[in-house]
Every structure is written in structure tokens, then in C-alpha cells.
Amino acid sequence: MLQRTLAQSISVTGVGLHSGERVALTLHPAPENSGIAFRRTDLAGEQGDIIRLTPDLINDTRLSSTIVTDKGVRVGTIEHIMSALSAYGVDNVLIELNAPEIPIMDGSSLPFIYLLQDAGIVDQKAQKRFLRIVKPVEIREADKWVRFTPYDGFKVTLTIQFDHPVFNRSSPTFEIDFAGKSYVDEIARARTFGFMQEVEMMRAHNLGLGGNLNNAVVIDDTDVLNPEGLRYPDEFVRHKILDAIGDLYIVGHPIIGAFEGYKSGHAINNALLRAVLADEANYEWVEFAHDEDLPDAFHELTFKKAA
Template identity: 80%
Template structure:
């Protein structure tokens, strides 16, 4: 299977969920083996350099996954666009933005899916590299835990646990096996969510400044405040899966294995990746030159332009 990039450049404008700043975002084709790259066009000199994404650059996980480099360059809330890249198998792309945060759009990854559909994707003349899980890797923090296990495909199982009337009315566990189910249909429309009582605390920490009912599900003491209601009956846990897929794709390569989590979040997802990469006994890099042994989960990637 070959590496992928975009067929065309595409731009969009939006607002950062936490910064509240207006953002112009550009997605550009990139050559083979260049990876997922970011560049802040509002900065100058050395700070405007291209940053190639790796899991160890995720150094702020307060309510999002944010790149923070050693010299303080920030690219915030990357998990939704990374989730879209994962679903399309994008290996190489340059993401430019003129603000410190990726725009939130409608709170899901669907607007980024539309951007990728409009831009199209192209195969490159280089083999796609997959990371295959060979041994179980687990991270536990209090009552939260996440783990990788060997699996011939890609499967995500996640459980959330909120004691609240809205959550008690819906399933708080969801599993998706990408050999049989569609990311676009089952996951991409799920929006980020938050509680009214947390808004003041978030804003006192300069978070959530761009949030509103058009880009997040907002919940009060009893119910969802969004007039249109939920897009899925269990939209909350599906959004957590959307986030997890984006967090894991900071690796820049598809994972062959199963991810399972209980009350997972950005910090523990990143900790799992770092623990995995720290032990070469737990994984191997593989390619599939003729696609004959490629797991079924990756046959369903959207077709190239």
C-alpha cells in the first residue's frame, strides 16, 4: 500500500475553540516521507519553521491535544483534524495556520472530512508504513486506563462514565472495527461536549473562549441545551473515540492493533503512545507492497483522486 497526500491545496477559515481567535487554515500536498507537518504563518524567523509532528510534541493536554515545542511554539486542538487525516490515510501534509489553534468548525471532524474530499488525495511512490502492536501495553492513572493489544486490523473500544441524567439515558460504551464499519458514518459527526457549570472555570484559565452551541454540545444539570439535540443517541462516547483516533494518529502512521480505554482522555492517550514507543519489543514497522496481507480495516480507505 502506498503513502498518501492531498491532490490539491485547500483553505478554510474558522474560530479556535479555546483561544477564540479567528484562524485561516491551509492544507498543502507534501512529498513522500515528510509526515504530518505544521507551520504558524503568523510567526516570524525561526518560529515560523515547519514542525514535523511526533507524539513527544504533545505537551499540553488540557481539554485538547496541543503541540508545544521547546521554544514555545503552540499548535492547539489538533485532535479533530488528525482524526480526519487518519480516516483518509493521509501520511504527508503541510498544515499552515495564522493563529495558535486549529479551528473548531462544528466541533466534529466532519468539516475536515469535507475539506479532504474537496482537495482529493493522491498516492505517492513510496510504501505506507504501519505500526503493528506485538505485545499488550497498558497505562493506568487512578480509575482511568487505556491499552493496546495485538489485533489484525484496527479496532477501538471505549467506555465513558458520567453520572448525569443525559448520560444515563444513552450507551456509554461503543466499539468500532474498521474492517466492518465506516468512520465517516459512525464517528465523524460526533461533536465535542461540555457542561455549563464548567464554563466559568474554563474561561478563567483562558480555555473555551470560542465555544458556543454551534460548535459544541452544551449540557446543563438535566439536559442538552442544543435545540437540534444529538446527532447520534450515544454521541458523547463516539466523540471520545474520534478524539482517541486523532490522538493516536500523532504517531503519523496507521496502527495495526486494538485500542481499548476506560474514561480515556488526551493525556493518557499520549502517555500510551509514549510508553509503546519506549519499548521496541512491543511493536514492529511493516509495509504491504502487494496488499495481499493488508488487514481488511485498511482496504476501506477512501479512494484516491
């Protein structure tokens, strides 16, 4: 299977969920083996340099995955666009923005799926590299845990736990094996969510300044406030899977393995990635010269249009 980039540049504008700032975002095609990179066009000098994404650049995980470089450059809330890039197996792209945060759009990854579809995806000449998990790796923090186990494909299983009546209406656990299920159909539409009682705390820390009912599911003491309700009966856990897929794709390559999590979040997801990469006994890099040799889960990387 070959590496992929965009057929052409494409732009969109939106608002940052946490910063509340207006953001102009442009995705550009990028050369083979250049990876996923970001550039803040509003910054000059070294701060305006291209930032090639790696897991050790995620240095702020308060309610999102945020790049913070040694020069103090921030690119926040990257998990949703990363999730969309993962869905289409985009290896090489330059993401430019003129603000410290990726726009939230509607709170899901679907707008970024549409953006990628409009730009088009093209194969390049170099072989795509996959990160294959070859031994179990687990991280535990208090009552949370995440783990990778070897698996000939890509499967994600997550369980959430919230003491609130809204969450008792659907199963707290969702599993998706991409050998038989579509990211676009099952995951992409799930929106980020939050609680009304947390708004004042978040805004005191300059977070959630751009949040509203158009870009998040908002929950009060008893119910969902959004007039249209939920997009899936179990939208909350599906969104956590959307986030996890984006967090894991920060490694820049598709992962062959099974990911499981209980009450996972951005910080522990990133800690798991770092733990895998810290020991070469945990993984191997693989390529597939013939698409028929791919694990079934990655046949879904063929270009599927969103309805």
C-alpha cells in the same frame, strides 16, 4: 499500499474553540516520507519553522491535544483534524495556520473530512508504513486506563462515565471494528461536548473562549441545550473515539492493533503512545506491497465520500 498526500492545497477559516481567535487554515500536499507537519504563518524567524509532528511534542493536554515546542510555539486542538487525516490514511501534509489553534468548525471531524474530499487524495510512490502492536501495553492513572493489544486490524473500544442524567440515556460503551464499519458514517459527525457549569472555570483559564452551540454539545443540569439535539444517541462516547483516533494518529502512521480505554483522555492517550514507542519490543514497522495483503480494517482507507 502507497503513501498518500493531497492532490492540491485547500483553505478554510474558522474560530479556535479555546482561544476564540479567528483562524485561517491551509492544507498543502507534502513530499513522500515528510510526515504530518505544521507551520504557524503568523510567527517569524525560528518560531515560523515547520514543525514535524511526533508524540513527544504534545505538551499540553488540557481539554485538547496541543503541540508546544521547545521554542514555545503552540498549535492547539489538533485531534479532530488528525482524526480526519487518519480516516483517509494521509501520510504527508503541511498544515499552515495563522493562530495558535486549529479551528473547531462544528466540533466534529466532518468539516475536515469534507475539506480532504475537496482537496482530493493521491497516492505517492513510497510504501505506506504501519505500526503493528506486537505485545500488550497498558497505562493506568487513578481510575482511568488505556491499552493496546495485538490485533490483525484496527479496533477501538471506549467506555465513558459521567454522573449526569443525559449520559444514562445511552450505552456508555462503544466499539468499532473498522473491518466492518465506516469512520465517515459512524464517527465523523460526533461533536465535542461540555457542561455549562464548567464554562466559568474554563474561561478563567483562557479555555473555551470560542465555544458555542454551533460548535459543541452543551449540557446543563438536566439536558442537552442544543435545539437540534444529538446526532447519534450515543454521540458522547463516539466523540471520545473520534478524539482517541486523532490522538493515536499523532504517531503519523496507521496502527495495526486494538485500542481500549476507560475514561480515557488526551493525556493518557498520549502517554500510551509514548510507552509503546519507548520499547521496540512493543511494536514493529510493516509495509504491504499488495493491497490484498492489508488487514481488512484498512480497506476502508479507500476514498469514501461523506454524505
